[in-house]
Amino acid sequence: MNTGNFFRLCLFLMLLMISGVSHAGIQVGGTRVIFPASDHEASLQVRNEGTDDIMIQSWIEAGSEQADRDIPFAITPSLARLSHRKQQTLRIFYQGKGLPEDRESVFWVSVQEIPQVSSSENSLQVAFRQRLKLFYRPNGLPGKPEESANTLKWNILRNAGKAVLLATNDSAFHVSFAKVIVIAGDKEYVVEPEMISPRDAQKMSIKGLPASVGGDAQIIWESINDYGALIEHKTSIKF
Structure with a gap:
C-alpha cells in the first residue's frame, strides 16, 4: 500500500471513531447586551436548537477597563438544563455601585454549552462557548x-x-x-x-x-x- 492510500485509510478510520461528535445547538438572542441604568435588569434569551438536551453555564467576565476590579454584576441562572427547542431567559443584575457614571462600561457575557454524557464509547464531545459584550449605560450621558x-x-x-x-x-x-x-x-x-x-x-x-x-x-x-x-x-x- 502506498503512502497516499495509507493516509486516506487512517483518516477514514479516525472519522468512524468520532462519528458521535456533538454539534453546537445553542442560539443566543442578539449580538450584544445593553444595560441602561434606568432598568432594574437586562436579559438575554438562549435557545437550544440541537437535537439533545444540554446544560448551559453562564457567567460575566471583566472587560479590559475593569481587569483589576470586582465584577459588580450577577447573572441567573448561572447553570440551567435546556431541552430541545426550549429557551431560557438569563437575567443580569447590577449591584448599583462601582462603575463610572460619566461614561459607558463594558463587560463580557459568556454562555457555554455543556453536552450530556454520550452513551457511545467512541464519541467526541465539545463544549461550545459564545461571548457577547455587555454595555452598562449610566443615566444622563451627553449625546446619543x-x-x-x-x-x-x-x-x-x-x-x-x-x-x-x-x-x-x-x-x-x-x-x-x-x-x-x-x-x-x-x-x-x-x-x-x-x-x-x-x-x-x-x-x-x-x-x-x-x-x-x-x-x-x-x-x-x-x-x-x-x-x-x-x-x-x-x-x-x-x-
Whole structure:
C-alpha cells in the first residue's frame, strides 16, 4: 500500500471513531447586551436548537477597563438544563455601585454549552462557548450612542517607520467596528479595527500602507449599533 492510500485509510478510520461528535445547538438572542441604568435588569434569551438536551453555564467576565476590579454584576441562572427547542431567559443584575457614571462600561457575557454524557464509547464531545459584550449605560450621558461613531476624529501617524491610524472618541459611548478601510493614492488598505472606549484614543495597524505615503486619504468605517446592525461612515483627511 502506498503512502497516499495509507493516509486516506487512517483518516477514514479516525472519522468512524468520532462519528458521535456533538454539534453546537445553542442560539443566543442578539449580538450584544445593553444595560441602561434606568432598568432594574437586562436579559438575554438562549435557545437550544440541537437535537439533545444540554446544560448551559453562564457567567460575566471583566472587560479590559475593569481587569483589576470586582465584577459588580450577577447573572441567573448561572447553570440551567435546556431541552430541545426550549429557551431560557438569563437575567443580569447590577449591584448599583462601582462603575463610572460619566461614561459607558463594558463587560463580557459568556454562555457555554455543556453536552450530556454520550452513551457511545467512541464519541467526541465539545463544549461550545459564545461571548457577547455587555454595555452598562449610566443615566444622563451627553449625546446619543448612535451618533458616537460619526463624531470620531481620525489621523494617520508614523510610528517606528510604519503608518498607523489613530481614532479619537470624545463621546461617552463605546464605538465597535465591523471594518475600517483607508484609501490613499488610489489604493485601498485594510485596517485591523479595535473597539474604542469612551473619551479615549486607539491606534490601529494599516496593512501595507508605506510610511512614506502622504497627502489626501479617505477613511471608510462600519460601526455596529445597539441592535447589531452595520452603519457605514466616510470622511476625508490630510496626513
